Amino acid sequence: MIKMTILSPAGTVFDGNVAHVTFPGEAGSFSVYPLHAPIISTLIKGNIICYASDSEKKTIPVQSGLVEVKDDRITVCIEQTPEPND
Secondary structure, eight states: OEEEEEEETTEEEEEEEESEEEEEETTEEEEEOTTOOOEEEEEOSEEEEEESSSSOEEEEEESEEEEEEETTEEEEEEEOOOOOOO
């Protein structure tokens, strides 16, 4: 498992463990698994998809952001996509 924290100007969006996660990177989507090499990347509009297991996932919309992966820790700072009014 990987420890991941996602922060936005409104506060903490997610703080927990994930089996793997997929990000909408500026150069294309990419996934991070345990023991991933260190990386810093910018994010574009899309969805961060967090997998707690193969059958359990959480989708977090993002407008833009930055992700850092280091030592099985993922830190993400995002601008969230505004949710439509009901």
